[in-house]
Amino acid sequence: MSDFIVFPKPAADFHVHVRDGDMMRTVVPTIKQGGVSLAYIMPNLIPPVTTVLAAQEYRARLESVDSSVTFATTLYLSPEVTPDTIQQAKKAGISGVKVYPAGVTTNSDHGVSSYASFYPTFAAMEEADMVLNLHGECPSSDHINVLNAEEEFLPTLKDLHFRFPKLRIVLEHCTSAAAIAAVRECGPTVAATITAHHLFLTIDEVTGNSYNFCKPVAKFPSDRKALLEAATSGESKFFFGSDSAPHPIANKQKGQGAAAGVFTQSHSLAYVAEAFDLAGKLDKLQDFVSNFGREFYKITEDQPTFQVTLVKEDNIIPNTVTNGDIVVVPFKAGEKLHWKVIVKDL
Ligand code: DOR
Numbered sequence: 308m309s310d311f312i313v314f315p316k317p318a319a320d321f322h323v324h325v326r327d328g329d330m331m332r333t334v335v336p337t338i339k340q341g342g343v344s345l346a347y348i349m350p351n352l353i354p355p356v357t358t359v360l361a362a363q364e365y366r367a368r369l370e371s372v373d374s375s376v377t378f379a380t381t382l383y384l385s386p387e388v389t390p391d392t393i394q395q396a397k398k399a400g401i402s403g404v405k406v407y408p409a410g411v412t413t414n415s416d417h418g419v420s421s422y423a424s425f426y427p428t429f430a431a432m433e434e435a436d437m438v439l440n441l442h443g444e445c446p447s448s449d450h451i452n453v454l455n456a457e458e459e460f461l462p463t464l465k466d467l468h469f470r471f472p473k474l475r476i477v478l479e480h481c482t483s484a485a486a487i488a489a490v491r492e493c494g495p496t497v498a499a500t501i502t503a504h505h506l507f508l509t510i511d512e513v514t515g516n517s518y519n520f521c522k523p524v525a526k527f528p529s530d531r532k533a534l535l536e537a538a539t540s541g542e543s544k545f546f547f548g549s550d551s552a553p554h555p556i557a558n559k560q561k562g563q564g565a566a567a568g569v570f571t572q573s574h575s576l577a578y579v580a581e582a583f584d585l586a587g588k589l590d591k592l593q594d595f596v597s598n599f600g601r602e603f604y605k606i607t608e609d610q611p612t613f614q615v616t617l618v619k620e621d622n623i624i625p626n627t628v629t630n631g632d633i634v635v636v637p638f639k640a641g642e643k644l645h646w647k648v649i650v651k652d653l
C-alpha cells in the first residue's frame with residue numbers, strides 16, 4: 308500500500324452526535340476536518356427531536372454552521388412518532404427513527420420501555436422504506452449490567468427483524484462478538500455500525516479512564532477482535548458510525564456519574580485508518596468508511612465540495628478541542644497516530 312490514499316468520495320459517518328448551540332458550533336466544523344462529508348445526526352437533544360418540524364429546523368441549524376456537509380436526520384422514537392409522522396418524515400427527507408431504550412445512555416430518559424406499542428410505527432417505516440436505528444442495550448436490572456446489556460438485547464433485534472423483515476434496521480455501535488454474530492444471522496435488511504474507538508478499546512482501558520467511557524462500554528479482547536474482523540471483512544453489513552459524542556470536559560471529569568461518550572469526530576477517519584493499518588487491511592478501508600453505509604442508506608447527496616486524502620504521516624492528537632468556553636477532550640488525546648487527513652476544497 309502506498310503512503311497516501313485519495314478518496315473518490317469523502318467518508319460517511321452514520322452515527323454522529325453534535326448537540327446544539329455552542330457545542331454544535333464547536334463540533335460541526337470537525338466533521339469535515341475528520342474526513343467526512345455525510346453525517347447521520349443523532350436526535351438525543353434536550354428536548355429530543357421527535358417531530359418533523361424539529362428535525363427540519365435542526366438540519367437548517369447544522370447547515371448554517373457547515374454547508375459542505377450533508378446532514379442526514381433521524382427522529383427520536385417516542386409516542387409522538389406515529390404512522391402519520393412517518394409519512395410526513397419520509398416526504399421531508401428524514402432517513403430514519405432512532406430507538407433509545409429508556410435509561411440506557413445520555414438523554415435517553417424519554418426512551419422506549421415497550422416495543423409492541425410501536426409496531427404500527429415500525430410497519431409504516433417498513434412501508435416507507437425508512438431505517439430503524441437501534442441502540443442495542445437492555446436497561447440495567449438484577450441480571451443485566453453494562454457487560455451483558457448488549458447481548459441481552461439481541462433477541463429483541465431478531466424479533467423485530469422477524470416481524471418486519473423488509474424494515475431496514477441498523478444495530479448501532481456493536482461492541483460484542485455476540486452482536487456481530489446476530490447481525491450476520493439476520494437477512495440483508497439488517498446491518499450494523501462499528502465505531503472507531505471500539506476498534507481500539509477493551510474494558511481494561513475504560514476502567515479508570517472516563518474519556519474512554521461510553522455506552523455500550525467496550526468489552527473483552529475477543530469482542531474487540533470480532534469487531535475488527537467484521538469491519539475489515541468486506542461484508543457490506545458492517546459500516547462506519549463513529550458514535551462520536553462530545554461532552555464538556557467538566558462532565559467527563561466527574562468521578563461517579565461521568566457522562567458517557569467518546570469524542571472522535573475531529574480525527575475520525577485517521578483513527579479508523581490506524582486500526583485498519585495495524586490489522587493489515589487498508590485495502591478494505593474505503594468500503595467500510597465510504598461505500599457500504601451509503602449503499603445501505605440510499606441517501607441522495609450533492610456533489611462533494613472537498614476532497615479527502617489520507618497521508619501516512621505522524622499525527623499527534625491534540626489535548627483538547629476548544630472554542631471559547633467549550634472544551635472537549637478527543638479520544639487518544641496526546642497520542643500519536645500514523646495517518647493524517649488532508650482536506651482540499653474543490
Ligand atoms: O456513549 C454514548 N454517548 N452512547 C450513546 O448512546 C449516546 C452518547 C451521547 O449522546 O453522549
Ligand code: ZN
Nearest residue numbers: 322324349550
Ligand atoms: Zn450514539
